[in-house]
Amino acid sequence: MRVSQLFTKTSKTLPADETSKNAQLLIQAGYIYKVMAGVYAFTPLGLRVLENIKQIVREEMNAISGQELIMSSLQKRSTWEETGRWDDEVVDIWFKSKLKDGTDVGFGWSHEEAIIEMMKQYITSYKDLPVNVYQFQTKLRNELRAKAGIMRGREFVMKDMYSCSINAEQHDKFYNDCIEAYKRVYDRLGIGDDTYVTFASGGAFTQFSHEFQTVCEAGEDIIYLGKNKEGKTVAVNEEVLDDKTLADLGLKREELEKVKSAEVGNIFNFGTQKSEDTDFTFTNEKGERQFVHLGSYGIGVTRVMGVIVEKFADEKGIVWPEAVAPATVYLTRLGTTPEVVQAAEDLYKELTSGGVSVLYDDRDEARAGEKFADADLMGIPYRVVISDKTMANNTLEIKARTSDTAEHISRPELMQKLAA
RNA sequence: CAGGGUGUGGCGCAGUUGGUAGCGCGCAGCGUUCGGGACGCUGAGGUCGGAGGUUCAAGUCCUCUCACCCUGACCA
Numbered sequence: 475m476r477v478s479q480l481f482t483k484t485s486k487t488l489p490a491d492e493t494s495k496n497a498q499l500l501i502q503a504g505y506i507y508k509v510m511a512g513v514y515a516f517t518p519l520g521l522r523v524l525e526n527i528k529q530i531v532r533e534e535m536n537a538i539s540g541q542e543l544i545m546s547s548l549q550k551r552s553t554w555e556e557t558g559r560w561d562d563e564v565v566d567i568w569f570k571s572k573l574k575d576g577t578d579v580g581f582g583w584s585h586e587e588a589i590i591e592m593m594k595q596y597i598t599s600y601k602d603l604p605v606n607v608y609q610f611q612t613k614l615r616n617e618l619r620a621k622a623g624i625m626r627g628r629e630f631v632m633k634d635m636y637s638c639s640i641n642a643e644q645h646d647k648f649y650n651d652c653i654e655a656y657k658r659v660y661d662r663l664g665i666g667d668d669t670y671v672t673f674a675s676g677g678a679f680t681q682f683s684h685e686f687q688t689v690c691e692a693g694e695d696i697i698y699l700g701k702n703k704e705g706k707t708v709a710v711n712e713e714v715l716d717d718k719t720l721a722d723l724g725l726k727r728e729e730l731e732k733v734k735s736a737e738v739g740n741i742f743n744f745g746t747q748k749s750e751d752t753d754f755t756f757t758n759e760k761g762e763r764q765f766v767h768l769g770s771y772g773i774g775v776t777r778v779m780g781v782i783v784e785k786f787a788d789e790k791g792i793v794w795p796e797a798v799a800p801a802t803v804y805l806t807r808l809g810t811t812p813e814v815v816q817a818a819e820d821l822y823k824e825l826t827s828g829g830v831s832v833l834y835d836d837r838d839e840a841r842a843g844e845k846f847a848d849a850d851l852m853g854i855p856y857r858v859v860i861s862d863k864t865m866a867n868n869t870l871e872i873k874a875r876t877s878d879t880a881e882h883i884s885r886p887e888l889m890q891k892l893a894a
Numbered sequence: 895c896a897g898g899g900u901g902u903g904g905c906g907c908a909g910u911u912g913g914u915a916g917c918g919c920g921c922a923g924c925g926u927u928c929g930g931g932a933c934g935c936u937g938a939g940g941u942c943g944g945a946g947g948u949u950c951a952a953g954u955c956c957u958c959u960c961a962c963c964c965u966g967a968c969c970a
Contacts, residue, residue: 484933486919487906491962511962559970564970584970618895626969677970694969742970765967808929843930850930861929871929 475518475801477835477848479522480504482517482520484848494692497623503851505800512620519852520779522800524631526584528610530662530797531633534655538648539637540608545585545592547612549726551578551816553587557751567615581614586770589636591751597638597766600758604644608635622692625780635771640756642745645767649743652771656686656739660676663778664795665785665881669738670709672697673723681722685711686739686773692784693736722876735782737774744768792853793875801833803892804854806845808861810838818860821870821885838855850875858888 482504505520554560569581639645642712660669668689696712702724746765786793859871873880
């Protein structure tokens with residue numbers, strides 16, 4: 475990817491109509507474009523980040539037997555009437571419209587009912603279970619008020635997974651596998667150390683659900699961190715914090731640490747409640763009809779992107795963890811002499827064909843300061859400089875985004891370092 | 895939804911007691927520069943969010959309306 479060909483541009487000034495750090499920086503650096511309040515488009519740069527996050531999630535979901543699919547955004551009324559959730563009094567964030575002939579349609583704010591309806595057609599026997607399906611889907615929610623940039627929009631991308639199990643044991647196995655898979659996801663995304671499996675309000679079948687909360691000043695939730703008797707850190711959402719919860723979890727109120735956090739994932743055990751509501755059954759070995767055990771598992775893909783910006787950004791701009799960065803290297807060419815241009819082009823090709831993703835600043839008109847500032851603002855993990863100076867020494871200069879000092883190394887050393 | 899704030903070239907802003915709009919950045923051209931957002935000259939670009947109204951005259955005053963931001967409420 476060449477900077478000269480990016481249609482987005484960085485800006486020297488922050489957008490005036492955003493106050494959240496994530497939206498300000500993502501807009502300033504050209505990752506997202508604001509369409510309206512709570513609605514953002516993702517530019518080629520932003521899309522790369524989004525796809526990187528999705529790919530990590532995808533790999534981990536596939537590893538626990540998740541099967542990817544994609545549902546529709548348009549949903550029919552009857553899908554939701556069975557569970558009473560078509561009603562605006564029950565779900566107040568519906569976007570709804572009508573077909574030309576007057577038929578009601580809703581825009582998917584969730585796909586629980588829709589997926590179950592589909593699964594009912596295919597799952598009829600114990601031999602069909604378990605099945606775990608997931609999708610990356612744009613959720614549309616008519617929130618009263620959008621805020622915090624891409625951390626809470628009216629349109630956002632979510633990975634939602636649903637498990638269909640034969641019984642509680644099978645369900646619990648997958649549920650726990652999913653907790654571990656989620657931990658791996660957040661580790662790979664670079665926020666594992668600050669992300670806690672948090673006890674939150676459960677439903678009819680469980681005392682708690684589990685949320686994945688990332689410590690983040692811009693978050694909307696408050697969680698409490700404490701150590702249980704085994705010395706293990708336990709996180710509890712404020713919404714369920716009472717004496718009974720503390721006793722159940724073996725925590726002491728006076729030892730808790732209160733932090734702001736953002737909910738980046740949520741997993742939920744429905745038991746058979748939802749299948750009873752929707753009459754989702756299968757036939758067991760004895761020929762008896764039984765309700766399917768259901769679970770749902772979400773990861774806020776766009777929200778995670780916002781959280782990463784919020785957590786790692788510094789005074790110079792965004793700092794992407796390598797795994798999600800739109801490119802690993804910001805190749806900065808200083809100077810326009812034929813020799814430097816040729817050397818930079820060669821290096822660009824060599825890095826790219828070596829599997830290193832490169833954002834190549836090939837602009838003739840931009841001076842050094844501007845290129846450096848853009849590299850920092852965009853948050854690319856490594857900046858590699860090639861110039862008359864480096865060529866005279868027969869070296870290249872490499873600097874990590876988070877470091878203040880640059881290193882001068884040879885071209886083979888560079889290739890070795892980045893390929894590793 | 896309640897309360898508060900803001901809408902003026904692409905972006906960030908100024909605009910006095912009403913007199914038909916300026917600045918910085920960016921953009922285009924030319925020249926000088928060239929390792930942390932350079933400098934000079936020239937130039938393009940605005941029905942002042944929208945609709946009514948008051949007035950000889952409205953960016954400025956009045957009414958309505960739309961959008962954006964903040965706080966709260968809401969967030970299965």
